[in-house]
Amino acid sequence: MIPRVRRIAAVCALGAALAACGSADPAGSARPAPAESRASASPSASRPPVLAPGPGGLTPVFEHGPRTLGKTVALTFDADMTADQGPRAAAGEHFDNPDLIGALRQLKVPATIFMTGRWADEYPIEARSLGNDPQFEVANHSYSHHAFTADCYGLPTIAADKMRADVERAYASLHQAGVPHALPYFRFPGGCYDQRALRALSGLGVTAVQWDVVSGDAFATDAGAVTRQVLDGVKPGSVVIMHCTRSAAPTTERVVRAVVPALRGRGYRFVKVSDLIGESAGHR
Template identity: 75%
Template sequence: MIIRVRQAAAVCALGAALTACGAPAAPHAARPAPSATSAVPSAPPTLAPGPAGVTPVFKNGPRTLGKVVALTFDADMTADQGARAAAGERFDNPRLIADLRALKVPATVFMTGRWAEEYPVQARSIGRDPLFEVANHSYSHYAFTSDCYGLPTVSADRMRADVERAYAAFRKAGVPDAMPYFRFPGGCYDRAALKALTPTGVTAVQWDVVSGDAFATDADAVARQVLDGVRPGSVVVMHCTRSAAPATERAVRTIVPELRKQGYRFVKVSELIGDARARR
């Protein structure tokens, strides 16, 4: 999901220029069955369904459990961007992933299924690296509401299939354990969308810190925005798309050491969700 800050309190804004950057019902059930002698792996933490059983929404972790922060990166590519990729536009950012590895920063990558199809080697590398976890950002990167910054929309009767198709693309690329977390394209959702995704068993993951890296060229400004916004338990939304977020890699090289200097520890979204669930 490509976002841009409109004002200090903005949640997100999708750049209109980027409209052109099936799993089983319980995605984690696709994990390989343990052998008779191995320990049964624990399921990834999820939140309990919301009122009337709709998909729960997670925004940030507890504020009282120490200085932890989750950096999340949206690997965006919409279903109709194949021609642009074929013409040379890059929707990946391998140097950013390399920096996260060099800095030993755990992170959650919200990946579209179309991105995994375009970059299967990278998807597999990220998905098999214990430093990272792969989560679902839809297959198509089309909006799940009717008014979402100019994105094409997914009809309500196709929402579940779009999410499941992304999990299928991850498995085909060789990602063994994609997490049961979903980020709405554009961050746009309503009750109908939450209800449509209930059968998938996912927890919807939003954020409380917008990095402003979408289409940004000033890495220092992106870093300042993140550093000014982070609080204990924060979820920061950034992007893993070179063409649409060219300053992210440089910003991360400032953000990580500064937050560590302030005493923060980097975690994956799954750890924050586990903390939140334990507090309920």
Template identity: 70%
Template sequence: MITRVPRVLAVLSVCALGATLASCGPAPAPRETPGAAPSARPPSTPPPSRPPTLAPGPAGLTPVFHHGPRDQGRTVALTFDADMTADQGPRAAAGERFDHPRLIATLRALKVPSTVFMTGRWAEEYPDQARSLGRDPLFEVANHSYSHYAFTGDCYGLPTVPEERMRADVERAYAAFREAGVPAAMPYFRFPGGCYDRRALRALTATGVTAVQWDVVSGDAFATDADAVARQVLDGVRPGSVVVLHCTRSAAPVTERAVRTIVPELRRKGFRFVKVSELIGAAGARR
């Protein structure tokens, strides 16, 4: 999301390898010795849990999440939009940088769990970085559309996705993540520009995503004053807040410097950094 208005916001069956490979059935249970203590059995491994999502909204529409509970501790989620619009390939080829490796390195050095809302086009341009983020437990990768085209009209000058292509655009982003090697992108979606309406929510219902907005606008897009960005975040954060920032070097050049101020100051105030999934899980548990 790039806006120019800063405040607007086993049991695997294995053949026994012995005298013969003719039998491939399950191994017999071990015999218990009478009077002996029962032999220890390996604990069963629970199936992997699915990421938390919100229940559908009214009329079954895609649910929209803005922030976590205000009364369950001082948690805050920093989210970073990895923007690249479908038609920006020539600009990237000419040397414009839509990634921000130094910012990601700083988040790792500061050990800040974060959620990256990535466009499919960004994953195609920077597959190694997408894969690195997707395989690092410090981060979770979520969907920011494939094209970074708007899902409504009149959204900060972005081109518009036709309604009949909205679902396909989201699914194409997930396909791009898989192609880049992201193993498990989250079922969360952020509308480009943060712009959505009932029509867009209805179009994405079949994808099963939870739409994630925010309650703190950092104002880092096109900003040149890192201190001003930091102040805006620090002034706005409340327990459960979701902060929107960017990890596109050319469009948000001071974000990394702002983060180096934001993180220690919020920790000094007793805040704990979490991923969006934790806030959604806490919100869902209250329903």
């Protein structure tokens, strides 16, 4: 078991207990190295920058932006939900976190939300609000939140021949919920992927987005410890993974309220993942 504050993307897993964002306003094996900073910068807002495919069209992987282009950092939040959590939501368990989203809006912090299709089905009003707010960008976190590799934090595993359809189904759910422009970025459940998974998604045009700073907010009860971990880990171009889930990540709002002024005091500027990938386009 990985220590609570250091656990790498217990993040999105441990029995798939994690789940999602809300709106305050109407480990895979044999992982290839992340793709180099080969991005295709889009001239239009409707086509966000993506990394170029790897050899043989393999889905590219992005972990962080350039370290030498100024103090930028992207906060990302996983909106996890699985089909079996529907009854728990109906029974009153909160898989959203409107106070966190409200804090981000109050602090004027742009952020990238990786949303499962199942969560968008459950919370279409919140999904639509986030997807239509220019402060946020919404990306794909699978439909089912099943793992794309074996032995991924206890998550059920999706078959290789169903991986592509799961991602496409998530995009359909986001669109149906009212997210007009879900980005061509995909985050593997649990962060677990291998060459088979990358190959299965080849041709979809997505960039797989990982991270270089694990907040440790999943299941954490000590906001101070999570805050220190984020502040100790951030470097120029960092991508921080957090969660916006009241039931499984209850400290995250407090963490954000502490981390944001501290990093701004150090001269950091908050950006979206698309901004970091766009910066990578000109840094070859």
